[in-house]
Amino acid sequence: MADPLRSRSARLLAWIDARNGVAGDMLLGALADAGVSLPVMQDAIDAVMPETVRLTSAEVQRAGLRASKVNVEVLVDDLPHRDWTVIRGMLLDSALQAAVKERALAVFEALAHAEARAHGIDVETVHFHEVGAWDSIADVVGVCAGLVDLAVDSVGAGPVGVGSGSIRSAHGEIPIPVPAVLELSRGWQLVSGGEGELATPTGMALVTTLAEPVAALPACTVVAVGVGAGSRDDPGRPNVVRLVVGEDAAVATDVAAPSWVLESNVDDLDPRLWPGVVAALMDAGADDDWLTPILMKKGRPAHTLNVLAGADALPVLRERVFDLVPTLGVREYPVTKRMLERYWSVVQVHGQPVRIKIGHRGGRILTATPEFADVCAVAEATDRTQRSVLAAAFAAATAAGLVVGAEVPG
Secondary structure, three states, rough: HHHHHOOOOOEEEEEEOOOEEEEEHHHHHHHHHOOOOHHHHHHHHHHHHOEEEEEEEEEEOOOOEEEEEEEEOOOOOOOOOOHHHHHHHHHHHHHOHHHHHHHHHHHHHHHHOOOOOOOOOOHHHHOOOOOOOOHHHHHHHHHHHHHHHHHHEEEOOEEEEEEEEEEEEEEEEEEOOHHHHHHOOOOOOOEEOEEEEEHHEEEHHHHHHOEEEEOOOOEEEEEEEEEEOOOOOEEEOOOEEEEEEEEOOOOOOOOEEEEEEEEEEOOOOOOHHHOOOOHHHHHHOOOEEEEEEOOHHOOOOOOOOOEOHHHHHHHHHHHHHHOOOOOOOEEEEEEEEOOOEEEEEEEOOOOOOEEEEEEEEOEEEEEEEEEHHHHHHHHHHHOOHHHHHHHHHHHHHHHHHOOOOOEEOO
C-alpha cells in the first residue's frame, strides 16, 4: 500500500460510493487505484488457488471518467464451478492472513445464505454457478486482502445502484435485481435505474458484509481516492465504483466529545463513605468523578460531588447520586471534553504485566502512565512496595520507548 497511508496514526475510514453499481472486479480496481498493490491481492488469491489466475490492471475511461480496470485472467484450462462447502474448505485450508480469511469466509457465507433463501434449499447444499466460478473467488479474496492492507478502522458504503430489466442466468430469465442481490440488500438502500444488471451478487455481498450503511461521505480529511471500472462503458453513466480513504475528522487530532457534569453540595455524609460513592458512580458509567472541599453557609465544611458522563449515562447516574448521598438536588450542565487518542501497551515489571496508558496526538506520545491498579497487584504479588514497583514500571516504559515526545509505536 502507498506510504502516505502507512505513515499516518489517525483513525482511518473507507467509504464506498456504489451509486452506479458494484461488482467484485470494480472493487478490486478501486482498491488498486487507491494504492493497494496488485501483488498484495495476488498473493492472497494464490494462497487459495495457486497458479490459477493472474491479476492485471489498466487505466480506462468510463463515460469520460478515468478509472482503473483490474482483470482476472485464467491460467488453467479446467475450472469447475464449486459449491459452498468446497469453497469454505479451500478458505479454511489456505495460508491466508487470519483477518483476510475471516472476511472472505463471512462474504461467502452471506452469499450461500442468500442463494439458499432465493432457491428454497438448505444452505449446505447450495451449489454456486456464477458465484462459485474462479473469478468470484479471486474477487472476494482480493478485495478482503486489499481492505486489510489499507489498515482502515471502519468501512462504510452509500446506496447501491442495482439497474433494471432482466438477465438470463442458469435458472432462465430473471428480473433485476436478481434474487440473491435482493436477499443481500436487506436493510440497505437501493437505487434502481440504468440499463441491465449494475450490482452483482458478489459485489453486493462484499459491500453489505464488509461495510456499514453510511448514506453520505463522512466528514474526513481525504488521503486517497480510488476509482474502479466495470467492463462496460455506458454513455451518460460512469460504470465505476469510487473508494475514499480519509482520516476521521472526529479523531484526526484531539477528540471533542459532548459531555455532561452532574454536581451536588453535600455536608452531612460520613466521610468514610465517600470512597465507596466515588467507586460506585464509576461502576455505573461515569467517565470520571471527583470531590471538591468547600465551605457552605454558616461555615459548615462540605464537599461538592462532581460526575462527568456522556448524555446516555445521565439518567442512571442521576439516580445513583440520589441513592448514594443525602442531597435534595443535582445540578446538570453540558461541557465539551477534548480527549487525546489513546491505547494501552503492556510492559513486564518483576515478571508481572503492567499496562501503560498512552495518550497521543499527531503521531507523538504526550502521556505515558502506568495503570496504578496493576502496580498495586504487582507489589502485592512480589512483596514489594508500591513506590518501588511504580518506579520500575516507569523505567520499563522508558526502556520500551514509551516516553513523551516519542513516535507512537506501529
